[in-house]
Amino acid sequence: MDPTVDTPPRGLLDPRAGAGVYREALIPAAGDLAGIVAHHWAVRWDLRGSAPYEVETLPGPAVVLVVESGKCRVHGVLRGRFSHALTEAGDIFGTTFRPAGFRPLLHRPVSGLTDRVVPGTDVFGPAAERLAARIASTGDIDERRVIAETFVRDHLTAPTPALDLVNSLVDEIMNDRECLRVDDLVDRHGLGKRVLQKLFREHVGVGPKWVIQRYRLHEAAQRLDAREIELATLAAELGYADQAHFTRDFKAAVGRSPADYGR
Incomplete structure (x- = not known):
């Protein structure tokens, strides 16, 4: 195999x-x-x-x-x-x-x-x-x-009752491009921010804000690899207020600016 x-x-x-x-x-x-x-x-x-x-x-x-x-x-x-x-x-x-x-x-x-x-x-x-x-x-x-x-x-011991919930929340973040803020999860699921943060840190190890940003940066890297989109358009689709903010986050995580990535 x-x-x-x-x-x-x-x-x-x-x-x-x-x-x-x-x-x-x-x-x-x-x-x-x-x-x-x-x-x-x-x-x-x-x-x-x-x-x-x-x-x-x-x-x-x-x-x-x-x-x-x-x-x-x-x-x-x-x-x-x-x-x-x-x-x-x-x-x-x-x-x-x-x-x-x-x-x-x-x-x-x-x-x-x-x-x-x-x-x-x-x-x-x-x-x-x-x-x-x-x-x-x-x-x-x-x-x-x-x-x-x-x-x-x-x-493996018996999973906690929160396991399926946390997995589904992370899947939602990964697959739904409209999920750009922790408040989006709060509004959709009726869970308080502190509850979400505790669940994520207990079961995932990082907070929901980090997960949202990381998956958006994963998507950015994939699309830049494919060279299929302008930077300003990509920044907007990922929920950034402007291209400069996107560039700062991407460079901090990847070590290169979006313009230099993949060259």
């Missing part, structure tokens, strides 16, 4: 630059984990005799469990860019959780992992080392998926 990604994953910066450098696959999660796991993914590369390649991402509101070189690590929601150097030959297998999906495995507020990448043993103890060893023992993607999902089920 090796499904090839036809469109770049959300949050991957400069995907065209990586064409031919590495191969990435997205693997659907089992149906019984639909509220917990968004998907699995695998990256393979062989750069022996070539210069290292730096992959940059603008992470979304999700915790990620990663196994690389026989080691397991947990990425909390990272509010800045994340860079990872690919060298020589290797592979990575990852499990990306739904926005609220990691809370039933962590047993405490997910905000404690925000802006942190920690060894898997910090969260799961020696079981993380056993997971990494089992995944390293096979190169078959479907076998790795089964191993990862068995691990998730073994560590």
Whole structure:
């Protein structure tokens, strides 16, 4: 099983630059984990005799469990860019959780992992080392998926009643271009701002305002990659009052202005 990604994953910066450098696959999660796991993914590369390649991402509101070189690590929601150097030959297998999906495995507020990448043993103890060893023992993607999902089920406790609500709110932010402010969620769902902020920090690790801005910047990067729109029009469609404000936010997150991105 090796499904090839036809469109770049959300949050991957400069995907065209990586064409031919590495191969990435997205693997659907089992149906019984639909509220917990968004998907699995695998990256393979062989750069022996070539210069290292730096992959940059603008992470979304999700915790990620990663196994690389026989080691397991947990990425909390990272509010800045994340860079990872690919060298020589290797592979990575990852499990990306739904926005609220990691809370039933962590047993405490997910905000404690925000802006942190920690060894898997910090969260799961020696079981993380056993997971990494089992995944390293096979190169078959479907076998790795089964191993990862068995691990998730073994560590899963009863989800909180808020899990489905928070997941649905984040999905709404991602898919509805008209959802541009926290007040939009307040008006639609009758939830107070403080309630929303507490729910998001407990289950996602960041506030709803950050999630709204991050998904809008993901959309901006995708559309700039496609070179399909003028900057002023893009800024307006993303809910910015003016192009200058959009440019500041984009540059702060991506490290380049929208005009320079993708060149």
